[in-house]
Amino acid sequence: MLKLKNFFLFTILSCLLIALVGCGSAKETSKETAKETSGEPKNALEQIKKRGKLVVGVKYDTNLFGLKNPSTGKVEGFDIDIAKALAKEILGDESKVELKEVTSKTRIPMLKNGDIDMIVATMTITEERKQEVDFSDVYFKAGQALLVKKGSKIKGVNDIKKGTKVLAVKGSTSAQNIRQKAPEATVLEFENYSEAFQALKAGQGDALTTDNSILLGMQKQDPNYVIAGDIFTDEPYGIAVKKGETELQKAVNDFLKKYNTSGQYDKLYEKWMGEKPKK
Ligand code: GLU
Numbered sequence: 001m002l003k004l005k006n007f008f009l010f011t012i013l014s015c016l017l018i019a020l021v022g023c024g025s026a027k028e029t030s031k032e033t034a035k036e037t038s039g040e041p042k043n044a045l046e047q048i049k050k051r052g053k054l055v056v057g058v059k060y061d062t063n064l065f066g067l068k069n070p071s072t073g074k075v076e077g078f079d080i081d082i083a084k085a086l087a088k089e090i091l092g093d094e095s096k097v098e099l100k101e102v103t104s105k106t107r108i109p110m111l112k113n114g115d116i117d118m119i120v121a122t123m124t125i126t127e128e129r130k131q132e133v134d135f136s137d138v139y140f141k142a143g144q145a146l147l148v149k150k151g152s153k154i155k156g157v158n159d160i161k162k163g164t165k166v167l168a169v170k171g172s173t174s175a176q177n178i179r180q181k182a183p184e185a186t187v188l189e190f191e192n193y194s195e196a197f198q199a200l201k202a203g204q205g206d207a208l209t210t211d212n213s214i215l216l217g218m219q220k221q222d223p224n225y226v227i228a229g230d231i232f233t234d235e236p237y238g239i240a241v242k243k244g245e246t247e248l249q250k251a252v253n254d255f256l257k258k259y260n261t262s263g264q265y266d267k268l269y270e271k272w273m274g275e276k277p278k279k
Pocket of ligand 1: 104121122123124169171172173174210211235
């Protein structure tokens with residue numbers, strides 16, 4: 001008798017479950033159909049066009065790439081000009097761009113959350129990151145190096161010994177790479193590049209490590225600090241979009257090709273880096 005009761009209970013519960021699951025997927029399908037018929041944007045590129053604005057995650061603390069000028073409130077740099085040129089390409093007007101501040105740590109979560117349409121923020125293309133986002137073609141070639149106070153005994157990565165304090169930024173490839181290249185180093189991690197540079201100037205570390213391009217910006221801000229030695233990694237920058245947004249990825253790549261062949265890329269590079277790009 002008890003067995004029979006259990007059997008009925010099981011059957012009823014199973015039916016309920018099937019009905020519920022069925023219900024869910026039906027809802028999804030009707031949503032899909034509604035999307036198609038109501039003209040709702042089907043992908044990120046369409047959404048951007050419908051919205052009439054491109055929302056780009058950029059750095060606010062990185063000289064030469066994305067730095068907020070405290071006196072004007074404007075954010076300026078190589079990445080900012082790329083973001084504006086992209087808005088011009090996609091929406092016909094470079095002012096149709098909204099810049100949102102990201103750090104190395106927040107940029108992927110913000111993209112995944114839908115806070116931003118893309119990341120243009122000194123971001124290296126890596127296999128690990130490719131699991132989470134899709135990248136454009138390479139738009140800038142950098143490599144990791146060290147920044148030290150003028151006269152420092154550290155002349156390159158091989159001079160990092162046990163107890164050498166190296167400053168880096170959370171969520172950057174630099175923080176990961178330095179642990180491999182100099183396993184004896186004491187690595188201190190900061191939220192962003194202005195904090196890390198402040199810490200170096202305050203004597204909290206012996207060296208700061210990140211891309212040579214970013215270090216060049218710091219050296220320009222304060223010539224008492226210099227790049228020590230050669231680069232010891234390759235850091236090719238890419239523009240990241242949400243995974244699966246192939247139309248937007250293609251639009252970005254088409255833009256980069258055009259921007260390059262028209263000579264605008266070289267001009268922009270020279271404007272910010274003070275020299276022509278090495279080919
Ligand atoms: N290019 C490196 C990276 O993507 C360092 C610069 C940064 O932290 O944005 O991690």
